[in-house]
Amino acid sequence: MNCVIFNICFIYNNLQLIPQKKTMSGVWVFKNGVVRLVENPGPGSRQGASRGKVLVHLPTNEVVTSYAVLERMLTNLGWERYYDDPDLFQFHKRSTVHLISLPKNFNKLKSMHMYDIVVKNRNVFEVRDS
Secondary structure (H helix, E strand, C coil): CEEECCCEEEEEECCEEEEEECCCCCEEEEECCEEEEECCCCCCCCCCCCCCEEEEECCCCEECCCHHHHHHHHHHCCEEEECCCCCEEEEEECCCCCEEEEECCHHHCCHHHHHHHHHHCCCCEEEEEC
């Protein structure tokens, strides 16, 4: 794909360059090898990004609803509470260099925090649409 800054974007599609006048606002969508700009996307068009996400503990299929629940699950996996930063809720696992840092307020937990937990605990947690 070759994009020019002056609001014209050329999308390489079927061996042709197709000029398209676009503004640089909206949501860029990559689908089937083609990138396109969706202006003023409606509800549901962001494929789950507008809906909430939940963190699920796979062995019990339990949704994590609070830090108390999450702490119990992580402690059982060998994680220890880390109290270095009073503005964060943190866990450290002695056998690794991993540190999980979460916002102090559970209501500010975002999907990026959930995916951090998933990556550091393979096959134990999963992020799902609520």
